[in-house]
Amino acid sequence: MSAASALPAFDGFRLQGKRALVTGAGRGLGLAAAAALARAGAAVTLAARSLAELEAGCAAIRAEGGAADFIVLDVTDSDAVAREIRARPPFHVLVNNAGMNRPKLLVDTQDEDIDAVFALNVKATFYVSREVARSLQAAGQAGSIINVSSQMGHVGSPRRTLYCASKHAVEGMSKALAWELGSTGIRVNTLCPTFIETALTAPMFEDAAFRRFVLERIALARLGRIDEVMGPIVFLASDASSLMTGSSLMLDGGWTAA
Numbered sequence: 001m002s003a004a005s006a007l008p009a010f011d012g013f014r015l016q017g018k019r020a021l022v023t024g025a026g027r028g029l030g031l032a033a034a035a036a037l038a039r040a041g042a043a044v045t046l047a048a049r050s051l052a053e054l055e056a057g058c059a060a061i062r063a064e065g066g067a068a069d070f071i072v073l074d075v076t077d078s079d080a081v082a083r084e085i086r087a088r089p090p091f092h093v094l095v096n097n098a099g100m101n102r103p104k105l106l107v108d109t110q111d112e113d114i115d116a117v118f119a120l121n122v123k124a125t126f127y128v129s130r131e132v133a134r135s136l137q138a139a140g141q142a143g144s145i146i147n148v149s150s151q152m153g154h155v156g157s158p159r160r161t162l163y164c165a166s167k168h169a170v171e172g173m174s175k176a177l178a179w180e181l182g183s184t185g186i187r188v189n190t191l192c193p194t195f196i197e198t199a200l201t202a203p204m205f206e207d208a209a210f211r212r213f214v215l216e217r218i219a220l221a222r223l224g225r226i227d228e229v230m231g232p233i234v235f236l237a238s239d240a241s242s243l244m245t246g247s248s249l250m251l252d253g254g255w256t257a258a
Contacts (some may be wrong), residue, residue: 178246219254
């Protein structure tokens, strides 16, 4: 083959030799992300507060031949986050997935709601990202931080002022970190799903009016599936996205295209 016709090298979406940490990994999107990363070759550490869910998730990943362990961890506890991450080798991939929502009208939102949502959606993302970045920088290694945000980090919506505020904060944090960490080879991007159909979201869609409200705003006219998050997670974690940082990958079915 002549030099002119030589094809560029591409290592694809493989993650062999990489260590990955996923928060909120006991179920739902977090567990799906952990499974996807393990299938791509990463050694995955699942973090959540529920021991039973973590044990089951790790067992399922190992049954497929993947490498998985877990940490029982409250990511809103800064000291615990620092202790657990510092006790381990650097994580090359971090998926900050732990999050929550308390949909209410502004006038019904209590201080406790504000504190709880910001503690998990914003402060915990800061805590875990800080420790993973410290470990990577100390080892002189590159990495990818994936902050699971939301389409609500780019738009507004009734009864979601608090959630939107927290996810807009994650978007701003991620852009700033992309600039701060980029020179050390650490990339930071957000993943922004629309409403995903899971056991946890099923009850809210029993409300026909709310379901209609959501579907009218999704160009694909359907809810997202949990498996549709898995490919984008591997993409952002791998060298397939090596030139991406400070970006938001929209998985919103067209919601923000309106």
